[in-house]
Amino acid sequence: AAPALLRSAQAADTVSLYDVERFGNARILHMTDTHAQLRPVYFREPSVNIGIGEMWGRPPHLVERAFLDRYGIRPDSAEAYAFTSFEFEKSAGRFGRMGGFAHLKTLIDKLRADVGDHRSLLLDGGDLWQGTGLANAMRGADMVNAANLLGIDAMTGHWEFTYGEEALRANLARFKGEFLAQNVFLTEEAAFNDAKAFDTGSGRVFKPAMIKEIGGARIAVIGQAFPYVPIAHPRRFTPDWTFGIREEELQKLVDALRGADKVDAVILLSHNGMDVDLKLASRVTGIDVILGGHTHDAIPQPVAVSNAKGATLVTNAGSSGKFLAVLDLDIAKGRVADARYKLLPVYSELVKPDPAMQALIDQTQQPQIAAWSEKLATSDRLLYRRGNFEGTIDDVICEALRRELDAEIALSPGFRWGPTLLAGQSILLEDVLAQTAISYPETYVQQLTGAQIKDVLEDVCDNLFNADPYLQQGGDMVRLEGLSYRCAPSETIGSRISDLTLDNGQALSSGKTYKVAGWASMNAQDGKPVWDVVATYLRGVGLTSGGTNKVTLSGVDGNPGFASQS
Amino acid sequence: MASSIRVRAILNGDTAEVQTLIQHPMDTGLVKDAKGELIPAHYIQQLTFTHKDKTVFLADWGTAVSKDPYVKFAFKGAAKGDELKVSWVDNKGATDSLTATIQ
Amino acid sequence: FAATNDNKYPEDAFRQKNAGDAIKALYGRDHEASDKIKLDAPEIAENGGVVPVAVTTTLPNVTSIAFIVAENPSALAASYRIPEGTVPAVANRLKMAKTSNVIALVESGGKLYSATKEVKVTVGGCGG
Ligand SMILES: [Mn+2]
Ligand SMILES: [Mn+2]
Numbered sequence: 001a002a003p004a005l006l007r008s009a010q011a012a013d014t015v016s017l018y019d020v021e022r023f024g025n026a027r028i029l030h031m032t033d034t035h036a037q038l039r040p041v042y043f044r045e046p047s048v049n050i051g052i053g054e055m056w057g058r059p060p061h062l063v064e065r066a067f068l069d070r071y072g073i074r075p076d077s078a079e080a081y082a083f084t085s086f087e088f089e090k091s092a093g094r095f096g097r098m099g100g101f102a103h104l105k106t107l108i109d110k111l112r113a114d115v116g117d118h119r120s121l122l123l124d125g126g127d128l129w130q131g132t133g134l135a136n137a138m139r140g141a142d143m144v145n146a147a148n149l150l151g152i153d154a155m156t157g158h159w160e161f162t163y164g165e166e167a168l169r170a171n172l173a174r175f176k177g178e179f180l181a182q183n184v185f186l187t188e189e190a191a192f193n194d195a196k197a198f199d200t201g202s203g204r205v206f207k208p209a210m211i212k213e214i215g216g217a218r219i220a221v222i223g224q225a226f227p228y229v230p231i232a233h234p235r236r237f238t239p240d241w242t243f244g245i246r247e248e249e250l251q252k253l254v255d256a257l258r259g260a261d262k263v264d265a266v267i268l269l270s271h272n273g274m275d276v277d278l279k280l281a282s283r284v285t286g287i288d289v290i291l292g293g294h295t296h297d298a299i300p301q302p303v304a305v306s307n308a309k310g311a312t313l314v315t316n317a318g319s320s321g322k323f324l325a326v327l328d329l330d331i332a333k334g335r336v337a338d339a340r341y342k343l344l345p346v347y348s349e350l351v352k353p354d355p356a357m358q359a360l361i362d363q364t365q366q367p368q369i370a371a372w373s374e375k376l377a378t379s380d381r382l383l384y385r386r387g388n389f390e391g392t393i394d395d396v397i398c399e400a401l402r403r404e405l406d407a408e409i410a411l412s413p414g415f416r417w418g419p420t421l422l423a424g425q426s427i428l429l430e431d432v433l434a435q436t437a438i439s440y441p442e443t444y445v446q447q448l449t450g451a452q453i454k455d456v457l458e459d460v461c462d463n464l465f466n467a468d469p470y471l472q473q474g475g476d477m478v479r480l481e482g483l484s485y486r487c488a489p490s491e492t493i494g495s496r497i498s499d500l501t502l503d504n505g506q507a508l509s510s511g512k513t514y515k516v517a518g519w520a521s522m523n524a525q526d527g528k529p530v531w532d533v534v535a536t537y538l539r540g541v542g543l544t545s546g547g548t549n550k551v552t553l554s555g556v557d558g559n560p561g562f563a564s565q566s
Numbered sequence: 567m568a569s570s571i572r573v574r575a576i577l578n579g580d581t582a583e584v585q586t587l588i589q590h591p592m593d594t595g596l597v598k599d600a601k602g603e604l605i606p607a608h609y610i611q612q613l614t615f616t617h618k619d620k621t622v623f624l625a626d627w628g629t630a631v632s633k634d635p636y637v638k639f640a641f642k643g644a645a646k647g648d649e650l651k652v653s654w655v656d657n658k659g660a661t662d663s664l665t666a667t668i669q
Numbered sequence: 670f671a672a673t674n675d676n677k678y679p680e681d682a683f684r685q686k687n688a689g690d691a692i693k694a695l696y697g698r699d700h701e702a703s704d705k706i707k708l709d710a711p712e713i714a715e716n717g718g719v720v721p722v723a724v725t726t727t728l729p730n731v732t733s734i735a736f737i738v739a740e741n742p743s744a745l746a747a748s749y750r751i752p753e754g755t756v757p758a759v760a761n762r763l764k765m766a767k768t769s770n771v772i773a774l775v776e777s778g779g780k781l782y783s784a785t786k787e788v789k790v791t792v793g794g795c796g797g
Binding site for chain 3: 581592594596611612614620621622623624625626627628629630631632633635636637638639640641642643
């Protein structure tokens with residue numbers, strides 16, 4: 001049955017929400033971080049997304065009430081449900097699932113048709129090929145088909161790189177759009193060995209930018225891949241490539257596009273993460289708009305950042321297929337005269353799925369459906385992941401690791417992807433895969449000293465809360481089971497984590513050794529894939545109370561990026 | 567046995583751009599092996615580039631230079647076809663050398 | 670030192686633990702920061718064992734270039750003699766034990782100049 005509030009709107013193929021008034025001469029559609037969610041999902045936005053220092057209370061570091069107040073959104077509205085975690089469980093029943101590629105296809109086709117032929121571009125910000133069991137098994141090949149049918153003109157990447165060069169290149173050979181990345185270069189050694197590159201002179205591995213004529217204007221789109229691929233993931237996937245933000249190379253590229261290539265507008269299709277993009281916009285000149293992703297922040301309005309030669313609009317378009325951004329540009333000779341931006345929530349109940357895309361999805365998923373529809377357990381609570389410190393789905397994963405691998409402490413990475421399951425929903429094998437499907441899923445058991453454990457926590461925490469956005473990597477804090485701690489985000493590395501306490505109430509001893517289980521290691525491991533471990537646990541034990549660990553925060557009172565975790 | 571040294575010297579205008587990759591463990595003396603025993607320090611100390619009897623570049627290295635070292639520099643005054651001699655000596659007294667042709 | 674005449678390996682400088690002592694042993698003089706030196710190093714090391722570090726300079730009469738990794742067990746990493754006719758620019762790859770300042774030293778006209786950049790070394794692993 002359709003959710004009550006939306007039922008009235010359902011009769012029409014589209015509703016006014018998606019009738020975006022035509023403006024300017026070029027329409028850019030932007031989607032990002034869909035994480036291969038071909039079907040509509042629930043996805044709860046974070047209730048903890050703390051900004052410290054300069055980022056205190058600034059977008060994207062606003063949650064719940066602070067977010068709603070900032071953007072003038074009514075707490076009981078469908079938008080509040082889409083953009084925040086405010087009363088999520090209540091609203092999920094009313095407004096239903098979000099996204100889905102068949103629904104996105106309908107919406108995209110309409111928004112492109114509304115402005116006429118050759119008046120629009122569809123850009124994808126990356127993290128398109130990863131996030132489901134199917135995408136992982138097919139190394140993203142399923143998503144290339146979907147991307148082609150959707151009509152994506154250009155994309156950049158992040159998790160795309162974790163399938164390795166061979167799979168990446170095989171997918172790109174079939175991708176009908178452009179894969180753009182100005183910030184991926186051959187290592188010195190690879191260049192010395194004449195490894196394959198788009199441009200051997202500069203060492204750039206991929207095409208950095210494309211120029212399109214849209215509505216009489218020349219628009220340059222530059223790709224900015226995730227700058228920290230070999231740091232956030234095992235380096236063995238990208239041994240020949242070196243990344244980084246590459247500000248200087250970017251500035252040169254922008255200047256060349258504006259100079260010799262005489263473009264009228266420059267768009268950066270970025271997978272930097274929003275805080276990084278905000279800093280970059282203040283330092284690199286000549287970019288009109290940064291269409292951002294990676295940090296999964298759903299921000300309704302662009303943030304205008306001024307720099308030495310003008311201003312740049314910075315956006316971030318959420319994740320999991322929940323949103324489609326519409327950027328309408330009024331482009332004059334050599335400059336953007338005006339811009340309008342809308343981040344449209346994709347309410348799947350309001351949009352008719354496109355039949356061709358639906359057929360492709362059904363056909364692609366068919367071979368796995370029987371095996372992955374196995375019901376492992378029924379959820380007795382809301383299972384979500386997003387949040388700086390904790391997620392209930394991660395509690396389940398950690399508990400499974402601890403029990404199945406007989407460890408004192410379990411660690412699980414603070415990924416930002418993975419759909420939400422409502423209380424009462426069945427937990428299928430494919431749901432476990434959607435939280436864990438990566439190309440390095442092997443579990444491990446290690447003996448670590450208390451000091452080593454604290455160092456790991458300090459290190460990850462610094463990647464999240466370093467005062468310099470360029471030193472942030474855009475993930476959340478590593479999840480723990482069997483160990484509680486206190487965290488002061490506004491301190492510096494080495495001083496943020498304290499009061500480490502084991503389940504039995506004893507303090508973690510820096511010299512003592514503990515048995516630690518985990519997955520997604522930087523080093524090659526040979527344990528079972530984590531989804532097997534979690535599935536075995538759920539089949540046998542089912543959901544347990546879990547979540548005995550506790551993270552206590554210091555210095556975040558009144559922070560608009562912090563709402564109680566309940 | 568193949569040389570430990572690989573050189574690429576390319577003339578660009580009046581400047582020869584030289585890149586070198588050398589196979590060498592560059593052990594710091596601070597790392598333990600699988601048995602828990604310290605691997606003794608073993609690293610290149612000097613790397614010399616000679617063009618027409620003149621030293622055009624001399625590297626003094628400590629243990630912080632990465633395993634399989636890479637170095638890049640450029641010098642003026644070379645012509646296509648000139649020979650460039652590269653040689654190294656490590657802390658154990660081992661040496662290797664190679665003569666490359668500037669392209 | 671007189672970089673081009675004396676080819677002796679500066680053993681003593683490489684043995685020094687901290688940056689100040691290493692610089693003193695190598696050059697015997699103080700250095701001052703210069704905006705004519707461009708030090709290229711990543712914000713975050715992709716691999717602490719292999720950090721690409723490069724320097725170029727517009728300073729005249731350069732006789733040597735050296736790299737210091739301040740927090741390494743021995744601070745001096747590499748020192749290069751730059752004879753006349755050699756371009757004052759070097760790219761190499763260094764090991765970094767932990768987050769540290771990397772200092773490029775350039776000896777120019779008998780004086781010592783420097784540029785410094787912090788490079789973060791992290792265990793990594795995360796994902797948005
Ligand atoms: Mn990402
Ligand atoms: Mn993502």
